[in-house]
Amino acid sequence: MSSLVKCPHCGLRPREEFAIRGEVATPRPKAGADESAWFDHVYLRDNPRGEHREYWHHAGGCRRWLVLSRNTVTHDISDVVDASTLKVGGDA
Amino acid sequence: MRDFPLNIVSPFPAKPAANGHAAVHIAPIGDGFVFHVLGNAGATEGSLKKLINDIAPELGGALCSPSPHQWFWIGSCEVSQDRFAEILAKLPDGFAMTDQTHGRVRMAVSGVKVRDVLAKGTMIDLAPDVFAVGQSAMTQIGQIGAMITRTDDDCFEIMVLRSFAVSLWDELHHMAAEFK
Numbered sequence: 001m002s003s004l005v006k007c008p009h010c011g012l013r014p015r016e017e018f019a020i021r022g023e024v025a026t027p028r029p030k031a032g033a034d035e036s037a038w039f040d041h042v043y044l045r046d047n048p049r050g051e052h053r054e055y056w057h058h059a060g061g062c063r064r065w066l067v068l069s070r071n072t073v074t075h076d077i078s079d080v081v082d083a084s085t086l087k088v089g090g091d092a
Numbered sequence: 093m094r095d096f097p098l099n100i101v102s103p104f105p106a107k108p109a110a111n112g113h114a115a116v117h118i119a120p121i122g123d124g125f126v127f128h129v130l131g132n133a134g135a136t137e138g139s140l141k142k143l144i145n146d147i148a149p150e151l152g153g154a155l156c157s158p159s160p161h162q163w164f165w166i167g168s169c170e171v172s173q174d175r176f177a178e179i180l181a182k183l184p185d186g187f188a189m190t191d192q193t194h195g196r197v198r199m200a201v202s203g204v205k206v207r208d209v210l211a212k213g214t215m216i217d218l219a220p221d222v223f224a225v226g227q228s229a230m231t232q233i234g235q236i237g238a239m240i241t242r243t244d245d246d247c248f249e250i251m252v253l254r255s256f257a258v259s260l261w262d263e264l265h266h267m268a269a270e271f272k
Contacts (some may be wrong), residue, residue, distance in 0.1 A: 010231075061158075082160075
């Protein structure tokens with residue numbers, strides 16, 4: 001895994017400062033959705049080969065939640081944004 | 093607003109200034125104040141600076157930001173509880189402030205080998221041409237969360253939570269031991 005992460009607030013930081021929460025889940029299902037849709041949302045996670053989006057918490061720095069786009073094959077990090085910026089578009 | 097006076101006691105041993113590192117000097121900063129200011133999403137450092145100039149110009153001090161819309165307002169003078177209440181009352185909507193003078197401990201690390209010492213614990217680049225005077229960063233020294241501010245050419249100020257202060261103090265002395 002790449003050892004430096006470009007935090008949008010703090011700049012380049014070592015990955016030891018971050019806590020990794022895991023995959024950005026699919027959008028939350030509607031309240032009355034099928035049980036299988038909820039099961040998928042709550043429990044099932046992809047483990048893709050290639051591009052992957054994950055929640056990272058900058059625990060040792062600004063303490064913000066970030067959404068990081070990472071390639072699981074090359075370990076390249078293509079994009080890091082503050083998780084709050086995604087809420088506006090509703091695609092987190 | 094706090095209901096009882098804060099008793100600010102140094103967390104360090106009785107004679108903390110006694111350290112024998114020739115190229116590195118480690119000293120606690122006992123005086124001064126640390127206020128933690130939170131702003132809403134529209135708050136900027138510029139607006140806070142202007143605000144401080146308007147309501148408490150005599151305190152001076154500097155702002156360093158550990159996180160977006162959050163600042164530590166750090167200064168070297170003593171601020172009474174009444175004065176703090178006054179400032180708090182003048183703070184407009186969109187800002188909140190707490191006195192953290194008792195909760196955050198500052199120490200000054202300086203000397204020609206200061207970067208070699210800090211490099212053993214922190215992972216950020218403190219090189220003179222990268223980390224300018226006045227710049228600060230919230231990071232870790234070992235596993236201890238610390239705010240590092242460059243105050244002069246070879247001088248850094250480190251601020252940690254009080255409960256970690258003695259631990260970091262000892263760690264810094266270990267890190268500086270080779271320069272005795």
